Amino acid sequence: MQRFFAKKLCDGNTIKHNQMMTVDDGKIHSIESAQFPGDAIQLSGLVAPGLIDVQVNGGGGVLFNNQPNLDTLITMSRAHQQYGSTAILPTLITDDLVTMQLAADAVASAIAQNVKGIIGIHFEGPHLSQPKKGIHPTQHIRQISPEEMALFTRKDLGVVCVTLAPENVPVEIIQELVQANVKVCLGHSNASDTQTFAALQAGAQGFTHLFNAMSPLQSREAGMVGAALFDASSYCGLIVDHEHVDMTSCKLAIKCKTPSRIMLVTDAMSHVGSEQIELQFAGMQISRKDNKLTIEGGRLAGSALDMASAVRNCIVDLQCTIQEAINMASSTPATFLGLQQQKGYLAPGCDADWVVFTDQYYVNATYIAGEQVSAQTIPNIQNN
Numbered sequence: 001m002q003r004f005f006a007k008k009l010c011d012g013n014t015i016k017h018n019q020m021m022t023v024d025d026g027k028i029h030s031i032e033s034a035q036f037p038g039d040a041i042q043l044s045g046l047v048a049p050g051l052i053d054v055q056v057n058g059g060g061g062v063l064f065n066n067q068p069n070l071d072t073l074i075t076m077s078r079a080h081q082q083y084g085s086t087a088i089l090p091t092l093i094t095d096d097l098v099t100m101q102l103a104a105d106a107v108a109s110a111i112a113q114n115v116k117g118i119i120g121i122h123f124e125g126p127h128l129s130q131p132k133k134g135i136h137p138t139q140h141i142r143q144i145s146p147e148e149m150a151l152f153t154r155k156d157l158g159v160v161c162v163t164l165a166p167e168n169v170p171v172e173i174i175q176e177l178v179q180a181n182v183k184v185c186l187g188h189s190n191a192s193d194t195q196t197f198a199a200l201q202a203g204a205q206g207f208t209h210l211f212n213a214m215s216p217l218q219s220r221e222a223g224m225v226g227a228a229l230f231d232a233s234s235y236c237g238l239i240v241d242h243e244h245v246d247m248t249s250c251k252l253a254i255k256c257k258t259p260s261r262i263m264l265v266t267d268a269m270s271h272v273g274s275e276q277i278e279l280q281f282a283g284m285q286i287s288r289k290d291n292k293l294t295i296e297g298g299r300l301a302g303s304a305l306d307m308a309s310a311v312r313n314c315i316v317d318l319q320c321t322i323q324e325a326i327n328m329a330s331s332t333p334a335t336f337l338g339l340q341q342q343k344g345y346l347a348p349g350c351d352a353d354w355v356v357f358t359d360q361y362y363v364n365a366t367y368i369a370g371e372q373v374s375a376q377t378i379p380n381i382q383n384n
Helices: 070-081 097-112 146-152 171-179 193-201 223-230 247-257 307-316 322-329 331-336
Strands: 002-010 015-024 027-033 041-049 051-056 085-093 120-124 159-164 183-186 235-238 262-264 278-281 284-289 292-294 354-357 363-368 371-375
Touching (some): 041 363, 051 262, 051 331, 070 085, 097 120, 146 171, 183 193, 235 331, 247 262, 262 331
Parallel strands (some): 051 085, 159 183
Antiparallel strands (some): 002 015, 015 027, 354 363
């Protein structure tokens, strides 16, 4: 039995002081008020549930699409652990079927081998809208096939999330995916609000990077953005890097949806956790300048954001409370993924996954299953 003492702890519901956590076999056994006994491991800073990122394309200098294998997943997970992420969904950008199958096999292998931090896979595409494709390769955007349905519904992939454009996927297919326990998100779409509501009625549960690559809210057309903001039960990923979404729009989204339905996501490319500046993907060169990733012409191409920075940006710039920001990065994505009994909270029976923040909301240490996996590191270069 391990013992950890936290002077300040956010358990996912409230912030408490002078808390003793005991951990047994990777799970939290108990949490109770106590004075530091001297023989426990003292956690210096704000202890909070481990951060959960449902959209991670790469990290540590590697991109999942470019190298869809087990080594890449290990590198990505370790890179993001430096910034408080204790669970990620490696995300495959639109690609051919062979690459999708390789990515799935890599995730299945990671889960079978208990690779820390890998809990499933997010297929962002390929069943998207051409007008809203972003950097997704045109040649691979296509209608859904039986082969892809078989891939999405595999039972050895952990949590499976699929982003699709509802104008291009029949509601019957959405229903079939949902019945197979796939988390269906809507995005990279030019759908009307009517088409969006039909997909939600069919069981779609979320929206991929709200505002970005989706039909906008306008005076006579609510679009996907309007439908997402209006619907009370769905979840929205939000990239709070101050490049993808205007700060007022971020505040509006949080006000409309509440922190219990907004999930902070990074949409991170390989740059996070590395000194990489240039990246080749699908014949495009993605360049980093400060906090921003673009291709030729200035179009955004994923992000260089990490989860700790997303939390910090919410607290410092959006005036969210500490509790709200942490919840959007932990308990809300955990609930979206159906993992709220295991992750997103610090309570007896939950996984012993937590992050220790400094006073400025940088990361002092990250723990998974009660084991320290990352110590204080140099901040992601976007913060310099």
